[in-house]
Amino acid sequence: xxxxxxVSSTNYxxxxxxxxxxxxxxxxxxxxxxxxxxxxxxxxxxxxxxxSIKEELQFISDTVLADRLKLLEKYDLVNKVTFNVMxxxxxxxxxxxxxxxxxxxxxxxxxxxxxxxxxx
Amino acid sequence: xxxxxxVSSTNYxxxxxxxxxxxxxxxxxxxxxxxxxxxxxxxxxxxxxxxSIKEELQFISDTVLADRLKLLEKYDLVNKVTFNVMxxxxxxxxxxxxxxxxxxxxxxxxxxxxxxxxxx
DNA sequence: TCAATAACTAATTAATTACTTAGTAATGGC
DNA sequence: GCCATTACTAAGTAATTAATTAGTTATTGA
Numbered sequence: 650x651x652x653x654x655x656v657s658s659t660n661y662x663x664x665x666x667x668x669x670x671x672x673x674x675x676x677x678x679x680x681x682x683x684x685x686x687x688x689x690x691x692x693x694x695x696x697x698x699x700x701s702i703k704e705e706l707q708f709i710s711d712t713v714l715a716d717r718l719k720l721l722e723k724y725d726l727v728n729k730v731t732f733n734v735m736x737x738x739x740x741x742x743x744x745x746x747x748x749x750x751x752x753x754x755x756x757x758x759x760x761x762x763x764x765x766x767x768x769x
Numbered sequence: 770x771x772x773x774x775x776v777s778s779t780n781y782x783x784x785x786x787x788x789x790x791x792x793x794x795x796x797x798x799x800x801x802x803x804x805x806x807x808x809x810x811x812x813x814x815x816x817x818x819x820x821s822i823k824e825e826l827q828f829i830s831d832t833v834l835a836d837r838l839k840l841l842e843k844y845d846l847v848n849k850v851t852f853n854v855m856x857x858x859x860x861x862x863x864x865x866x867x868x869x870x871x872x873x874x875x876x877x878x879x880x881x882x883x884x885x886x887x888x889x
Numbered sequence: 890t891c892a893a894t895a896a897c898t899a900a901t902t903a904a905t906t907a908c909t910t911a912g913t914a915a916t917g918g919c
Numbered sequence: 920g921c922c923a924t925t926a927c928t929a930a931g932t933a934a935t936t937a938a939t940t941a942g943t944t945a946t947t948g949a
Contacts, residue, residue, distance in 0.1 A: 652905080660904055663803065663828050673806060673874060676881035681801030683783065683907065686793060692946040699926050708783050710908060714931060715927055724886040735916040746884060753877055754793060760873055761796035764866060766844045772935080780907060780934055800896055803937070819896050830938060855946040856895045 679724060684709050686754055688717050689743070692727060693751050697740045726750055799844060804829050806874055808837050809863070812847060815870050817860045846870055 654661055667759060669673040680686055703714055718741065719732045721727035725748035732738040743751065761767045774781055787794040800806055804826060811822045815878065824832055841847035846867035852858040863871065881887045 655904065658904060658938090659828070663937085666828055667803065667807065669806070670807065670948065671877035671878060672881040672884075672887045675887050676877060676884070677797070677801040677806060681797040683787070686797060687787065687790065705924095708779070708786055708827055711927070712909080713907070713928095716907095724884065731926095734913090736923090737915080737927085749880060757796060757873055757877070758791060758793035760869060762791040764792075764844065767792045767795050775934065778908090778934060783907080820894095823896095831897070832899095833937070834937080836937095851896095855944090856893090857897085857944080859896065 652682070679720060680754065682717065682720070684713060685717050685721070688714070688721065689726065689747065689751055689754070691706070692741050693748070697742055699739060699741075701758055702741070798868070799840060800874065802837065804833060804838070805841070806838050808834070808841065809846065809867065809871055809874070812861050812863055813868070817862055819859060819861075822861070841867070 664674075664678075668678075680689075687706055688702060688709075690769065691705050696705050698703045699718070700720075703709060703711070707712070718727065722729050725744055726741045727732075728744050730740045730742075732740070733735070772783075784794075784798075788798075800809075807826055808822060811825050816822045816825050819834065819838070822838075823829060823831070826834070838847065838849070842849050844866075845864055848862045848880050850860045850862075852860070
């Protein structure tokens with residue numbers, strides 16, 4: 650299991666300060682975690698199984714993918730449906746919030762594409 | 770000085786993979802660094818001096834603020850003008866790109882405010 | 890001459906995040 | 920009975936990011 654955050658650190662205090670100041674900081678913290686935006690786009694494109702997302706994203710590990718899906722579910726951006734068959738079948742899809750976020754991220758993406766200083 | 774990134778790590782390889790796949794990942798990496806979005810908003814609101822940004826953001830350290838301003842300048846989001854007086858006078862302002870980004874971040878912020886799972 | 894000032898940089902340490910390896914459940918097919 | 924399968928979890932290590940401490944420049948005011 651992941652180590653607990655150390656709540657007495659200034660690192661933690663600063664992050665809390667920022668999140669309290671503006672929820673954008675919490676959202677940015679989430680979507681900028683490695684692979685998160687790509688997992689979202691992957692599901693948007695119809696990859697609704699753990700395995701197909703994993704194949705699509707080539708280098709992502711089981712551990713990280715599981716963690717990111719759980720986070721996205723927690724924030725109500727992704728829905729998870731488990732079927733009681735063997736081997737287990739689980740399907741992921743975007744919630745309404747997830748779809749909205751994808752749209753916003755696409756706008757951001759167009760902006761970053763237009764920035765000469767990005768990606769060179 | 771900051772330690773060099775270890776280019777032989779899978780950590781590095783994965784980040785490169787993501788940045789190559791989509792420049793959004795590079796932008797997210799930048800704006801999600803701690804304090805970056807707040808520094809941007811701070812300048813947008815007219816705090817154009819190192820010191821006034823620092824006071825506004827209460828817990829930010831000199832080191833981090835200097836680093837963030839340098840990054841924002843590098844990506845052409847912030848302009849820096851130095852006056853040759855003593856003590857040194859430096860003024861920061863948003864570039865056109867910086868203003869556009871602020872607008873996009875505000876939209877994202879409204880979204881995160883609307884998400885029940887954020888901030889509680 | 891000594892402290893204060895603005896806007897930093899360098900080096901070190903602390904904290905966090907990402908990755909690796911190994912292992913789980915329950916069932917079908919060989 | 921043994922292996923394969925899907926979708927995971929747990930524990931440990933590597934890598935990265937953030938914070939801390941100390942110091943810099945050049946000048947003014949006390």
